[in-house]
Amino acid sequence: PAPDHQVAVIGLGYIGLPTAALLASYGWNVCGVDVSQAVVDTVNAGGVHIEERDLDRLVHDAITAQTLVAATEVPTASFYMIAVPTPLGPDKTPDISYVEAAARSIAPKILPGACVIIESTSPVGTTERVAAIIAEARPDLVVPRDGSTGAADIALAYCPERVLPGRIVNELVYNDRVIGGVTAACAERASALYASFVKGDCLTTTARVAETVKLVENSFRDVNIAFANELSMIAEVIGVDVWDVIRLANRHPRVNILQPGPGVGGHCIAVDPWFLVAGAPDAARLVRTAREVNDHKAVHTENRIRALMDAAPGGKVALLGLAFKPDIDDFRESPALAIAQSLSHTHGQRILVVEPFTESLPDA
Structure with a gap:
């Protein structure tokens, strides 16, 4: 035994x-x-x-x-x-x-x-x-x-x-x-x-349900973040302050919009929804779209930074943090890292990076 x-x-x-x-x-x-x-x-x-x-x-x-x-x-x-x-x-x-x-x-x-x-x-x-x-x-x-x-x-x-x-x-x-x-x-x-x-609590179920639960948890979070990120891009187009919109909308008792950011990072929320899409590609339309919105937000953010740099040719940009969240050394799927790497290739002398958990720009 x-x-x-x-x-x-x-x-x-x-x-x-x-x-x-x-x-x-x-x-x-x-x-x-x-x-x-x-x-x-x-x-x-x-x-x-x-x-x-x-x-x-x-x-x-x-x-x-x-x-x-x-x-x-x-x-x-x-x-x-x-x-x-x-x-x-x-x-x-x-x-x-x-x-x-x-x-x-x-x-x-x-x-x-x-x-x-x-x-x-x-x-x-x-x-x-x-x-x-x-x-x-x-x-x-x-x-x-x-x-x-x-x-x-x-x-x-x-x-x-x-x-x-x-x-x-x-x-x-x-x-x-x-x-x-x-x-x-x-x-x-x-x-x-x-x-x-x-x-x-330790809650027992079948293996297939447990596998699905994990993917659903992170897909739920990804979809909600995608709503906030898409809202920030809509606000730019129509000319309103997204932070004011979210703050006031969240005063509704049944509304809780998350904070927009430069995308979604980490090896869970940025990855797991694709596992659901792979298992049911025709049914998982919202999950797929949320992933595409959040991936695009990093590209959108980088494009905005480049536009600001073009408008101020002598200016420098400070990027505060490369990990996908504060106080960790996990750079997996980090949109901040992807943006920093891309900008460093074209504007290396104008990019300043602050990241306490690394001495050099990590590889992709």
């Missing part, structure tokens, strides 16, 4: 490392697995390679207590948590190859009684795909499949992270969690792990 109280977290990025360190602080024996030897060495030395509030202390304490170790090879464990990237391809379709690779790395090590949990944001059906990969690699195991009610040797579940960068450690503990099992028994098995450290 699988060893008791041993957790393997596959992927030590912005979600995997905080989750691994937090589990270790709650008494689990945790092995954090990453393909990068540099990341493994940093963590084993008690350090961190990402900027996140309280994470450095959490990792240092767990390494000191010997409840956390990092490695490049997957160990035998009672729980496996997959927290690897799921990027978009050039055609805006999801790439789950890292999740599939993680499943293949787990398969040879898994023992009866173990539970595999996917935390990576994934298109609907990914948990079933992981079940198929493990079943193919391990014909000796009875792997649960969607809708099956018979006994199985292992459990498979999906539990999406829903945290705010800059507050990850706190929100991992206090946010409610949605835990979807391939079967009801799988969901209950996975929820036992989360119940050991989550102070919010």
Whole structure:
């Protein structure tokens, strides 16, 4: 049988490392697995390679207590948590190859009684795909499949992270969690792990519903931001102050318009809606349009800056912040970074950048 109280977290990025360190602080024996030897060495030395509030202390304490170790090879464990990237391809379709690779790395090590949990944001059906990969690699195991009610040797579940960068450690503990099992028994098995450290509610459902919930949460936010961003462009055309419009419209008891900005950044809100579009391209018309509006807002913002620079040839522009939000070192999908990179190519001597978390302009 699988060893008791041993957790393997596959992927030590912005979600995997905080989750691994937090589990270790709650008494689990945790092995954090990453393909990068540099990341493994940093963590084993008690350090961190990402900027996140309280994470450095959490990792240092767990390494000191010997409840956390990092490695490049997957160990035998009672729980496996997959927290690897799921990027978009050039055609805006999801790439789950890292999740599939993680499943293949787990398969040879898994023992009866173990539970595999996917935390990576994934298109609907990914948990079933992981079940198929493990079943193919391990014909000796009875792997649960969607809708099956018979006994199985292992459990498979999906539990999406829903945290705010800059507050990850706190929100991992206090946010409610949605835990979807391939079967009801799988969901209950996975929820036992989360119940050991989550102070919010652990809500169980099916894997497909849980996968959809994650995508819907971020699509909802993206659509609402798109309304604010489009409103700011409408206000320019008709000659009114968008901030006055929003402030006064929000005095209506059932109106709550968000703040417009230069676009949408981060690896969640700027990416996840495309997963919904890929799954139902003809039905997801509003979701697709919101993504296009928010992507265009960065182009619109850059064009406005260029017009101002052309009108004042000797002037310089200060760009305050490159990350997609304050107080983090996460530049993924940041419209501010994209604007800075584009302007630096044509007006490099006239661009000043203030960003406390980098010494040089990051790559795209």
